[in-house]
Amino acid sequence: xxxxxxxxxxxxxxxxxxxxxxxxxxxxxxxxxxxxxxxxxxxxxxxxxxxxxxxxxxxxxxxxxxxxxxxxxxxxxxxxxxxxxxxxxxxxxxxxxxxxxxxxxxxxxxxxxxxxxxxxxxxxxxxxxxxxxxxxxxxxxxxxxxxxxxxxxxxxxxxxxxxxxxxxxxxxxxxxxxxxxxxxxxxxxxxxxxxxxxxxxxxxxxxxxxxxxxxxxxxxxxxxxxxxxxxxxxxxxxxxxxxxxxxxxxxxxxxxxxxxxxxxxxxxxxxxxxxxxxxxxxxxxxxxxxxxxxxxxxxxxxxxxxxxxxxxxxxxxxxxxxxxxxxxxxxxxxxxxxxxxxxxxxxxxxxxxxxxxxxxxxxxxxxxxxxxxxxxxxxxxxxxxxxxxxxxxxxxxxxxxxxxxxxxxxxxxxxxxxxxxxxxxxxxxxxxxxxxxxxxxxxxxxxxxxxxxxxxxxxxxxxxxxxxxxxxxxxxxxxxxxxxxxxxxxxxxxxxxxxxxxxxxxxxxxxxxxxxx
Amino acid sequence: xxxxxxxxxxxxxxxxxxxxxxxxxxxxxxxxxxxxxxxxxxxxxxxxxxxxxxxxxxxxxxxxxxxxxxxxxxxxxxxxxxxxxxxxxxxxxxxxxxxxxxxxxxxxxxxxxxxxxxxxxxxxxxxxxxxxxxxxxxxxxxxxxxxxxxxxxxxxxxxxxxxxxxxxxxxxxxxxxxxxxxxxxxxxxxxxxxxxxxxxxxxxxxxxxxxxxxxxxxxxxxxxxxxxxxxxxxxxxxxxxxxxxxxxxxxxxxxxxxxxxxxxxxxxxxxxxxxxxxxxxxxxxxxxxxxxxxxxxxxxxxxxxxxxxxxxxxxxxxxxxxxxxxxxxxxxxxxxxxxxxxxxxxxxxxxxxxxxxxxxxxxxxxxxxxxxxxxxxxxxxxxxxxxxxxxxxxxxxxxxxxxxxxxxxxx
Numbered sequence: 039x040x041x042x043x044x045x046x047x048x049x050x051x052x053x054x055x056x057x058x059x060x061x062x063x064x065x066x067x068x069x070x071x072x073x074x075x076x077x078x079x080x081x082x083x084x085x086x087x088x089x090x091x092x093x094x095x096x097x098x099x100x101x102x103x104x105x106x107x108x109x110x111x112x113x114x115x116x117x118x119x120x121x122x123x124x125x126x127x128x129x130x131x132x133x134x135x136x137x138x139x140x141x142x143x144x145x146x147x148x149x150x151x152x153x154x155x156x157x158x159x160x161x162x163x164x165x166x167x168x169x170x171x172x173x174x175x176x177x178x179x180x181x182x183x184x185x186x187x188x189x190x191x192x193x194x195x196x197x198x199x200x201x202x203x204x205x206x207x208x209x210x211x212x213x214x215x216x217x218x219x220x221x222x223x224x225x226x227x228x229x230x231x232x233x234x235x236x237x238x239x240x241x242x243x244x245x246x247x248x249x250x251x252x253x254x255x256x257x258x259x260x261x262x263x264x265x266x267x268x269x270x271x272x273x274x275x276x277x278x279x280x281x282x283x284x285x286x287x288x289x290x291x292x293x294x295x296x297x298x299x300x301x302x303x304x305x306x307x308x309x310x311x312x313x314x315x316x317x318x319x320x321x322x323x324x325x326x327x328x329x330x331x332x333x334x335x336x337x338x339x340x341x342x343x344x345x346x347x348x349x350x351x352x353x354x355x356x357x358x359x360x361x362x363x364x365x366x367x368x369x370x371x372x373x374x375x376x377x378x379x380x381x382x383x384x385x386x387x388x389x390x391x392x393x394x395x396x397x398x399x400x401x402x403x404x405x406x407x408x409x410x411x412x413x414x415x416x417x418x419x420x421x422x423x424x425x426x427x428x429x430x431x432x433x434x435x436x437x438x439x440x441x442x443x444x445x446x447x448x449x450x451x452x453x454x455x456x457x458x459x460x461x462x463x464x465x466x467x468x469x470x471x472x473x474x475x476x477x478x479x480x481x482x483x484x485x486x487x488x489x490x491x492x493x494x495x496x497x498x499x500x501x502x503x504x505x506x507x508x509x510x511x512x513x514x515x516x517x518x519x520x521x522x523x524x525x526x527x528x529x530x531x532x533x534x535x536x537x538x539x540x541x542x543x544x545x546x547x548x549x550x551x552x553x554x555x
Numbered sequence: 556x557x558x559x560x561x562x563x564x565x566x567x568x569x570x571x572x573x574x575x576x577x578x579x580x581x582x583x584x585x586x587x588x589x590x591x592x593x594x595x596x597x598x599x600x601x602x603x604x605x606x607x608x609x610x611x612x613x614x615x616x617x618x619x620x621x622x623x624x625x626x627x628x629x630x631x632x633x634x635x636x637x638x639x640x641x642x643x644x645x646x647x648x649x650x651x652x653x654x655x656x657x658x659x660x661x662x663x664x665x666x667x668x669x670x671x672x673x674x675x676x677x678x679x680x681x682x683x684x685x686x687x688x689x690x691x692x693x694x695x696x697x698x699x700x701x702x703x704x705x706x707x708x709x710x711x712x713x714x715x716x717x718x719x720x721x722x723x724x725x726x727x728x729x730x731x732x733x734x735x736x737x738x739x740x741x742x743x744x745x746x747x748x749x750x751x752x753x754x755x756x757x758x759x760x761x762x763x764x765x766x767x768x769x770x771x772x773x774x775x776x777x778x779x780x781x782x783x784x785x786x787x788x789x790x791x792x793x794x795x796x797x798x799x800x801x802x803x804x805x806x807x808x809x810x811x812x813x814x815x816x817x818x819x820x821x822x823x824x825x826x827x828x829x830x831x832x833x834x835x836x837x838x839x840x841x842x843x844x845x846x847x848x849x850x851x852x853x854x855x856x857x858x859x860x861x862x863x864x865x866x867x868x869x870x871x872x873x874x875x876x877x878x879x880x881x882x883x884x885x886x887x888x889x890x891x892x893x894x895x896x897x898x899x900x901x902x903x904x905x906x907x908x909x910x911x912x913x914x915x916x917x918x919x920x921x922x923x924x925x926x927x928x929x930x931x932x933x934x935x936x937x938x939x940x941x942x943x944x945x946x947x948x949x950x951x952x953x954x955x956x957x958x959x960x961x962x963x964x965x966x
Contacts, residue, residue, distance in 0.1 A: 232863065232866035232867045232869070232870050235863040235866050236860070236867060239858040239859055240854065240858045242858065243857040245856065245857065245858060246854075441893060443874070444875045445735075445894040445901070446848055446849055446877075446878075446900075447849040447894075447895065447901075448849050449849070449851070449852045449853040450853075450874060450876065453874065457870055457871060
């Protein structure tokens with residue numbers, strides 16, 4: 039066998055090797071692209087478990103947990119520690135494998151045969167090599183499709199990161215609200231206990247009946263029960279956040295920073311948010327990429343409709359009489375029974391399916407954005423109503439009942455009851471503020487990135503420590519600009535500004551002071 | 556303190572009769588028209604001050620509640636013009652007077668109501684003497700609750716008033732549902748009133764009554780409130796000498812120190828002011844000598860409140876748990892604390908020895924040796940002659956007179 043006899047394999051193998059060399063994915067599986075993409079949507083990943091060693095991850099985690107956690111800290115911890123991030127990275131690997139596979143030819147087939155003379159002569163043999171011709175022909179197109187699909191996979195990964203961050207943010211606000219709610223319920227319990235203790239003292243002196251005492255004691259017991267429920271909710275909310283931050287049950291010694299802030303000054307324009315969502319949602323981009331891939335696949339299927347299995351090869355044989363032969367071979371499937379209809383139909387249906395998914399997602403996004411905007415609007419309105427009307431009135435009632443109790447017009451049970459009702463109103467206020475921030479998280483999730491108005495979020499926190507002074511300030515201050523972030527303890531019962539009916543405006547109603555004869 | 560100068564326009568008493576003084580009030584002037592004494596009352600809404608720090612929109616006559624005291628003499632022909640400046644009809648009933656049926660003032664029964672803007676004339680001859688009253692008999696519940704009332708005093712003909720009266724005071728008792736923080740009485744209340752008044756004033760805004768030692772004093776009291784009032788005078792024994800049934804025969808006089816004046820009744824007390832000093836004069840229903848107070852406040856007396864108070868203060872920093880030793884500290888704190896708007900402390904007033912702890916139907920009779928007959932100025936607090944005043948003898952809580960303290964036996 040001369041070397042020239044085998045040179046026919048070269049045109050077959052070399053292009054294939056060259057093509058294979060072009061079909062690679064980045065060593066980071068496109069993770070940096072994903073990071074850059076979510077960063078462009080306002081979510082920095084700094085760093086993730088995919089970026090650092092376990093040792094560095096543990097060190098960063100320990101450092102963050104040592105300080106009271108702010109909203110961004112919780113998300114940083116989650117993106118650093120959550121196994122979901124590793125899962126997202128693994129998904130990128132799976133998509134990369136598809137790209138690698140699409141960029142490589144199927145291996146050539148080597149065949150051989152031996153023949154042993156049954157009468158005379160020597161043994162004969164032959165061998166040949168064949169390569170799927172269509173695979174070779176379609177290789178560039180398949181690689182292009184695979185690379186496009188990898189882009190889709192990266193967008194999907196980015197969307198998953200954004201979803202993960204939004205989920206952590208949601209749990210963060212729930213945990214803060216639950217903590218502050220538990221603090222308020224503890225205050226209500228404290229007030230009820232004070233009333234019960236006072237009632238006991240009066241009962242012991244013989245001034246209160248057992249029935250009157252029991253009314254106060256049962257109220258105190260109920261308040262303690264409510265506080266216990268709130269404490270349980272607080273602990274559950276903490277553990278949920280702990281889980282979402284990728285921390286184990288042994289890593290719960292962290293504190294939440296401050297409390298919920300009051301709503302920002304100016305919300306985003308609704309139409310702007312709709313436009314932003316339509317332009318930047320990564321899951322929509324992934325769906326659009328999927329559609330593009332399917333459309334390209336359909337076009338490819340159409341252009342190759344009449345091409346079926348085709349193999350090129352080269353054979354060499356020596357028969358028993360020692361005659362030798364060598365030469366190329368070709369095998370072609372004949373489109374007699376099947377002319378590619380099913381392949382076309384499948385490709386067409388997959389385009390339609392991808393289009394439907396894009397259309398459905400557009401509608402979903404539009405409504406998700408609007409729904410979150412409505413939630414935000416109503417929560418904000420509740421915050422405003424509670425902060426400027428209900429709470430100042432509750433505070434005024436506390437002050438007035440306190441004044442009347444000090445004047446011997448009421449017993450102490452009334453101001454204590456009024457104080458509990460004020461705390462309950464603060465609970466409603468807290469709930470409204472919590473709903474506001476949860477709505478912002480939902481809106482950011484719907485828009486697909488941080489909200490433009492996030493820039494207005496300041497450092498001032500409206501924790502229970504800081505909104506207590508707001509409640510206890512005279513109405514004129516409480517209803518003016520909003521809360522002070524300073525914690526200064528409660529005022530002594532300052533009388534509410536005198537309110538006189540308009541009909542009496544001509545009166546010189548002087549505040550009372552003692553009158554001497 | 557208010558200067559009790561009589562209204563210069565008040566009718567001059569006949570002969571040597573002392574003028575009627577209506578503490579915190581005045582008598583109504585009249586003009587003589589063809590032998591008829593003609594008075595004019597205007598029913599209207601007014602701004603009334605019960606005491607500094609407590610005012611209200613009330614209804615009265617000629618700018619005040621009670622309306623001015625009408626004084627006339629038995630046998631007089633009087634014409635009383637009544638103008639209605641209210642926004643609803645009214646009438647006036649001449650309480651206790653013997654007069655023609657058509658002059659009795661019961662709306663619908665004796666006359667049509669006096670509509671807003673109208674002026675009606677009541678005219679009759681006085682056939683009796685004594686202390687009487689006037690008040691509306693149309694929407695009576697509201698109009699009286701708002702303060703529409705006055706005294707109608709008919710002096711007997713000359714020489715019927717023996718022995719002669721040196722000082723003649725007239726007061727009208729009333730109650731008001733002026734709830735703390737409000738500025739208009741609540742006419743729906745039947746029992747739980749907030750303010751109890753002498754001539755629509757609460758102590759310490761009630762004017763003192765003055766007398767020179769040895770003077771004969773008459774105190775005319777009418778009750779148009781919704782409670783009976785046992786009026787009690789300290790340091791003197793008085794005789795109940797008359798009522799809305801005129802001056803009683805001397806044999807019917809009752810010597811007392813406390814006399815109940817029922818709703819709708821009048822009584823005349825007479826006494827010799829023979830005991831110099833500052834003497835309390837008040838209703839003996841103790842709640843009637845309080846100003847606005849809570850009637851359903853849990854009783855703290857005797858309770859050990861230290862633990863509860865600490866807990867309450869942690870919730871209500873401004874709380875002041877008082878009363879575990881009694882309510883006296885309420886009066887001590889009254890001037891120091893801010894109360895509800897338009898509300899005075901339930902008890903207040905200071906004398907030369909501290910808090911008087913009174914309110915409502917309380918005033919002071921000031922008897923002095925050196926008071927001129929026509930002097931109506933407040934002489935200030937009484938200076939006790941040596942040896943005439945209670946004094947401190949021990950700070951020892953276990954003080955005893957050298958033998959075991961008298962206690963009930965354990966039987």
